[in-house]
Each structure stands twice: as structure tokens, then as C-alpha cells.
Amino acid sequence: MDSPETDCMNDIRGLLIDLDGVLYVGNRVVDGASEAVGFLIDHGFPFRCVSNTTRKSRHTIAGHLSSLGFRIPENHIFTPPLAAVAHMKKTGRIHYYLLSTGDVNRDFAETDPTDPDARPDWVIIGDAGNEVTYDTMNTAFRHLMDGAELIALENDRYWMAADGLSLSAGPIVKALEYATGKTAIVMGKPSPAFFCLALQDMHLRPEQAAMIGDDIITDIGGAHRAGMKGILVRTGKFRQDSLDTSAIKPACIIDSVSRIKDILENRR
Amino acid sequence: MDSPETDCMNDIRGLLIDLDGVLYVGNRVVDGASEAVGFLIDHGFPFRCVSNTTRKSRHTIAGHLSSLGFRIPENHIFTPPLAAVAHMKKTGRIHYYLLSTGDVNRDFAETDPTDPDARPDWVIIGDAGNEVTYDTMNTAFRHLMDGAELIALENDRYWMAADGLSLSAGPIVKALEYATGKTAIVMGKPSPAFFCLALQDMHLRPEQAAMIGDDIITDIGGAHRAGMKGILVRTGKFRQDSLDTSAIKPACIIDSVSRIKDILENRR
Numbered sequence: 001m002d003s004p005e006t007d008c009m010n011d012i013r014g015l016l017i018d019l020d021g022v023l024y025v026g027n028r029v030v031d032g033a034s035e036a037v038g039f040l041i042d043h044g045f046p047f048r049c050v051s052n053t054t055r056k057s058r059h060t061i062a063g064h065l066s067s068l069g070f071r072i073p074e075n076h077i078f079t080p081p082l083a084a085v086a087h088m089k090k091t092g093r094i095h096y097y098l099l100s101t102g103d104v105n106r107d108f109a110e111t112d113p114t115d116p117d118a119r120p121d122w123v124i125i126g127d128a129g130n131e132v133t134y135d136t137m138n139t140a141f142r143h144l145m146d147g148a149e150l151i152a153l154e155n156d157r158y159w160m161a162a163d164g165l166s167l168s169a170g171p172i173v174k175a176l177e178y179a180t181g182k183t184a185i186v187m188g189k190p191s192p193a194f195f196c197l198a199l200q201d202m203h204l205r206p207e208q209a210a211m212i213g214d215d216i217i218t219d220i221g222g223a224h225r226a227g228m229k230g231i232l233v234r235t236g237k238f239r240q241d242s243l244d245t246s247a248i249k250p251a252c253i254i255d256s257v258s259r260i261k262d263i264l265e266n267r268r
Numbered sequence: 269m270d271s272p273e274t275d276c277m278n279d280i281r282g283l284l285i286d287l288d289g290v291l292y293v294g295n296r297v298v299d300g301a302s303e304a305v306g307f308l309i310d311h312g313f314p315f316r317c318v319s320n321t322t323r324k325s326r327h328t329i330a331g332h333l334s335s336l337g338f339r340i341p342e343n344h345i346f347t348p349p350l351a352a353v354a355h356m357k358k359t360g361r362i363h364y365y366l367l368s369t370g371d372v373n374r375d376f377a378e379t380d381p382t383d384p385d386a387r388p389d390w391v392i393i394g395d396a397g398n399e400v401t402y403d404t405m406n407t408a409f410r411h412l413m414d415g416a417e418l419i420a421l422e423n424d425r426y427w428m429a430a431d432g433l434s435l436s437a438g439p440i441v442k443a444l445e446y447a448t449g450k451t452a453i454v455m456g457k458p459s460p461a462f463f464c465l466a467l468q469d470m471h472l473r474p475e476q477a478a479m480i481g482d483d484i485i486t487d488i489g490g491a492h493r494a495g496m497k498g499i500l501v502r503t504g505k506f507r508q509d510s511l512d513t514s515a516i517k518p519a520c521i522i523d524s525v526s527r528i529k530d531i532l533e534n535r536r
Contacts, residue, residue, distance in 0.1 A: 132402040134435070141426065141435055157447045158409065167402070167409055167447055174446040175439035179425045 005259065006266050008229060008252040013208045014046035015260070016198055016228070018189075019053070019061070019077075021214035021236020022257050024068055030235050032258025034069045039261045041071055048198040050078045050211070052188040052218070054126035054153040054169060057106035058082060078198040080153035080188035081107035084124055086197055087151070087187065093121035097143050099136050099172070100126035100153070119146050125176065125184070126153040127169045137175065144180040152184035189215075190222025199228075212257055214238050221248040233257055273531050276497060276520040281476045282314035283528070284466055284496070286457075287321070287329070287345075289482035289504020290525050292336055298503050300526025302337045307529045309339055316466040317345045318479070320456040320486070322394035322421040322437060325374035326350060346466040348421035348456035349375035352392055354465055355419070355455065361389035365411050367404050367440070368394035368421070387414050393444065393452070394421040395437045405443065412448045420452035457483075458490025467496075480525055482506050489516045501525055 017023065023033045040047050049072060053061060058081075062074035081104050088094045094111040097120040098104075104126055123140045144150055156168035173184050188194055199209055206227030213219020214236030223230035232238065232250035235257070243253070254263075285291065291301045308315050317340060321329060326349075330342035349372050356362045362379040365388040366372075372394055391408045412418055424436035441452050456462055467477055474495030481487020482504030491498035500506065500518035503525070511521070522531075 128402075130402045132405065134396075134398045134400040137400065137439075138434055141439075142432055145433055164410055165413055166406055167443070171405075171409075171443035171447040175435070175443040178442040179435055179439040 005252050005254060005263050008231065009210065009263050009267055011208065012210045012229065014048075014199070014202045014204045015040070016048055016050045016195060016209060016211040016223070017257065018211075018213035018215070018219055018236075019049055019051040019065075021238075022212055022233055023049075023065070023070060025236050027068075029068050029070075030256050030258065032256065032261075036258050036260045037070050037072060039264070043264070045264065046202040046204065048076050048078055048201060050189060050195065050198050052080060052154045052156070054080050054100060054104060054188070055102040055129070057103045059106060060103055075201075078194070078201070079107070080194065081126070083187040083191070083194045083197050084108075084122075084151050084153060085111055087185070087193070088122060091121075095120045096122040096124050096151075097140060097148065098124045098126070099128045099131060099140055100124070101129040101131045104153075119143065120148050122151050123148045123176070124151045124153060125169050125173050127156070127159070128172065129166075132167075132172060137172065140176055141179050144176060144182055150176060150180070150182050150184040152186045154188040155184070155186050189213075189218045190225065192222070192226040195222065195226040195228065199226075210251065212254075212260070216242055216246045216248050216250070220250045224248065273520050273522060273527065274534050276499065277478065277531050277535055279476065280478045280497065282316075282467070282470045282472045283308070284316055284318045284463060284477060284479040284491070285525065286479075286481035286483070286487055286504075287317055287319040287333075289506075290480055290501055291317075291333070291338060293504050295336075297336050297338075298524050298526065300524065300529075302339075304526050304528045305338050305340060307532070311532070313532065314470040314472065315344065316469060318457060318463065318466050319345070319347050320422045320424070322348050322368060322372060322456070323370040323397070325371045327374055328371055343469075346462070346469070347375070348462065349394070351455040351459070351462045351465050352376075352390075352419050352421060353379055355453070355461070356390060359389075363388045364390040364392050364419075365408060365416065366392045366394070367396045367399060367408055368392070369397040369399045372421075387411065388416050390419050391416045391444070392419045392421060393437050393441050395424070395427070396440065397434075400435075400440060405440065408444055409447050412444060412450055418444060418448070418450050418452040420454045422456040423452070423454050457481075457486045458493065460490070460494040463490065463494040463496065467494075478519065480522075480528070484510055484514045484516050484518070488518045492516065 065072045152173040155170040210229040211223035212231045220230030229251040232253045333340045420441040423438040478497040479491035480499045488498030497519035500521045
């Protein structure tokens with residue numbers, strides 16, 4: 001078989017794979033996704049998972065994936081907190097004030113949380129949920145006015161929580177940008193720097209890799225801007241009309257991540 | 269005496285007067301301000317006070333002015349909450365969700381706070397201080413997504429509180445605008461509708477009135493756009509370099525509001 005699907009993977013030596021919407025949707029594993037990941041591991045085909053999740057540490061995400069039946073090593077998972085830590089280390093300025101929830105702070109263990117009396121170099125905003133208060137927003141604001149730079153772990157508007165639509169990190173970032181006149185550095189997808197971090201970990205150049213995702217803008221558009229091919233899945237948040245009306249055209253479209261096994265086998 | 273000061277008041281039949289920075293600065297009364305206001309009252313010269321304060325009700329502001337020695341009737345004070353109530357009544361939609369602090373809710377007594385089970389027509393954001401939480405922001409956000417319109421009592425970035433710079437209503441408004449894609453209707457100065465509300469209460473047209481303020485942009489620029497003359501005082505937040513670098517040119521500049529007495533006397 002020599003379908004366009006196979007064609008689009010011809011020169012690909014590694015994959016970046018989104019989590020929610022590609023490997024699972026909510027708590028339901030996508031049919032064949034676990035086998036597809038197992039195939040990659042068994043055949044030593046390089047891949048990394050890239051997710052915009054900012055409510056869980058890498059460790060907790062790895063545990064969640066394991067509980068769903070995926071064999072994915074913790075160090076194969078890349079999230080915006082990891083990118084933020086890499087960015088801080090690269091600049092040599094590692095003092096920060098973090099506004100987030102869950103156990104995301106675990107991902108920052110390599111860097112120094114700011115001494116309460118010291119000025120942080122960075123104010124880092126994640127999807128912080130109930131940690132958002134006037135006090136925490138004011139603390140972040142005052143650090144920014146004292147010279148700290150603003151990092152947004154993500155810039156989403158809202159997400160669907162169990163009890164209804166809920167504000168994500170984006171609105172809090174926008175509030176602080178307006179108050180201070182500063183512009184946030186955005187860490188997660190579709191930032192090219194974020195994709196590059198995962199690519200560098202595989203020692204691959206962008207043109208050697210493809211990104212598999214369910215979001216035409218964040219995953220596919222982001223991959224293209226980073227110099228990679230974008231492969232769209234018809235699972236998760238995929239909507240035919242979003243595809244039809246978008247100026248972004250994926251390198252190929254597959255029913256689900258489970259197709260990867262056939263495509264790579266047929267390529268051999 | 270026929271100075272430019274007197275000239276600029278020649279056709280003026282009523283005054284709008286800012287509070288903080290014009291009548292008092294912090295808790296210190298501007299020299300001669302109380303006498304100037306007394307002169308206006310004793311001579312039946314129409315005036316109204318227009319302030320962007322959104323942390324105090326009209327009643328509380330009147331009490332504060334009285335404690336400082338000013339004889340200003342409560343119904344002479346116009347604040348953004350009053351403008352919001354007027355706007356709601358004009359549209360016939362009077363159900364609202366208010367995010368504010370202090371006793372500002374008193375100013376909304378004429379309208380119906382929303383039944384917890386009902387959908388509000390309006391989400392109204394003031395400088396809410398510690399009332400800003402993830403829960404209250406999410407409640408406002410969900411009402412907006414359910415069809416409510418957004419009213420900003422003011423759009424300031426921050427103010428100087430006793431313990432340091434503190435976020436004002438503007439950043440919270442910007443957060444909700446970003447999350448919902450909606451644009452807030454701003455109620456306070458420099459909105460022309462706000463000035464007009466106070467002018468209508470005096471039965472005066474804009475060209476018959478002058479605005480006395482210490483803010484070149486909000487007070488003077490706002491007055492000009494509303495069709496009034498703008499008179500800048502050299503008290504409060506007045507800075508010579510802000511005046512020199514501004515494209516906005518006041519009709520005249522006076523040392524303080526205390527000059528009003530002489531100007532009006534010399535005009536007679």
C-alpha cells in the first residue's frame with residue numbers, strides 16, 4: 001500500500017504526540033492508541049509526548065498514562081513547566097514566583113523558588129484554579145513592577161471543568177499584561193521553542209519529525225511554524241468544519257493515532 | 269481684572285468638579301477648597317462632583333466629604349455605579365451580577381440583584397479588592413458566556429494602597445474580555461455618557477459647563493470629547509511635564525480650585 005498517509009511519513013524519523021484528544025479523550029483511551037505507542041517503543045522509533053497541561057507535574061502525568069495502560073517513560077513527556085525551567089536555566093536567572101495549582105511545582109525542583117525577601121527574575125502563570133486570589137495576583141503584579149519578566153505556561157481562555165466552563169491561565173496573563181504593560185513569553189504549544197525542546201531531546205531537526213495532534217491551530221499550525229509536518233487525527237476536539245474553514249492544511253489526516261502502526265509497517 | 273482665567277469662565281453656567289486631587293489629596297483638604305464649594309452653594313451656582321471612585325457608595329463619599337468640612341449634598345455626587353444604574357434603567361434590563369467591594373452595592377438598591385437561579389443581564393466589575401477570587405471571576409465569566417453584557421465601572425490599571433501598588437478593576441475587566449471575546453462598556457470618566465449624566469442633572473448642555481480636574485487625560489481630555497471646557501488644577505496628580513508633553517490643551521490652568529471664587533466674583 002502506498003497511500004498519501006504513508007507518503008507523508010517517508011522522511012520522518014521521530015514523532016511528537018499530543019496527549020489529550022490523541023492518546024485519550026477524558027478518561028477513555030482512544031482505540032488502538034496503547035498498541036500504537038507500544039509499537040513505537042518495541043521498534044525503537046523515537047517519540048516524545050507534548051501537552052499543554054499545566055495542572056499536573058510530569059510525574060503525575062506519567063502515572064496517569066500508566067494507569068490508562070500506556071508504557072511511556074516519564075522523561076518522554078514535555079509540558080510547559082519543563083519548557084519554563086529550560087528557559088530559566090538557559091538565561092541563568094532561576095528565581096521565580098509561581099502561580100499554579102496541583103503538583104506542578106514539582107517540575108521546578110531543579111530551580112530556586114524565590115526567597116520571600118528576594119526579587120524574583122520571573123513571574124510564572126499556569127492554570128492556577130483556586131490559587132487565583134487578589135493577593136496572589138497582586139503579588140505577581142508587584143514582582144513584575146519590580147522588574148520580573150512574565151512567563152505564561154499557557155494562554156488558553158477557558159476549559160470545560162466538571163461543573164462548567166472555567167477560566168484557564170490566559171485571562172490571568174492578560175490581566176497582568178494590561179496592569180504592567182509587559183508581554184508574556186508563552187511556553188506551551190504553539191511556541192516553536194516548545195516543540196524544539198522535545199526535538200532536541202531526540203537529537204532530531206524539525207524537518208525530520210512530525211507532530212500528531214487534534215488541534216488544527218495549536219498542534220498543526222504550531223508544527224508547521226516550527227518546521228515540522230503536522231498530522232491531524234479525527235479524534236478529540238477534531239471538527240470537520242474547523243478543518244474546512246482553516247487556512248492551515250495538515251500534511252495528512254488520519255482517523256486516529258492507531259493508524260501509525262500500519263503506516264510505519266507499510267513504509268518499511 | 270480680566271485675566272484669561274476669567275475669560276474661560278465667561279459663558280459657563282455650571283461646573284463639574286473632580287474629588288480626589290481637586291477638593292482633597294488623600295486626607296488633606298486643598299487650601300481654600302471648602303470655601304470655594306461654599307461660595308458656589310451660597311450663590312446658587314450649579315455644580316456636581318464627578319469621581320471614578322468605585323470602592324465607596326455615594327452615601328459614604330458624602331459622609332467623607334462632610335467629615336472634611338465640605339457642604340456637598342449627596343445627590344450632587346456622581347460615580348460610575350450611579351452611571352451603571354442609569355444605563356441599566358435606560359435599557360430596561362436591570363438584573364446584574366456585581367463584583368465590587370466596600371458598600372458600593374448600596375448604589376444599586378434601585379435595581380434588582382440577580383436571583384441566584386436567574387441569568388443576569390449585566391456583569392458589573394468595580395475595583396473589587398479581596399472579593400476577586402477564582403470563584404467570583406468564574407461566576408462573572410459564566411454569566412457572560414450565558415449572554416450577559418460586561419460593564420466596567422472603571423478601567424484603571426492599579427492604584428497606590430497603603431501596602432503598595434494594587435490592581436484596580438481594569439486588569440479583571442481585561443481578563444474577562446479576553447476569556448469571552450466581549451468588550452466592556454466603561455462607565456466612569458472619560459466616558460462622555462458619564463459627564464452627560466451629571467450635566468443632565470443640572471439641565472445644562474456641555475458647552476454651558478466646565479470640568480475642573482487634575483488629570484490631563486481623564487478629566488480634561490474627557491471633558492473636551494464631551495463638548496465641555498476643561499480646567500486643569502495644579503494640585504493632586506498634576507505634573508508640569510505631563511501637561512507639556514500632552515496633546516490635550518486645557519481651556520485654562522488654575523493653581524487650585526480655590527481660584528474659582530475670585531474668577532466668578534470678577535466675572536460678575
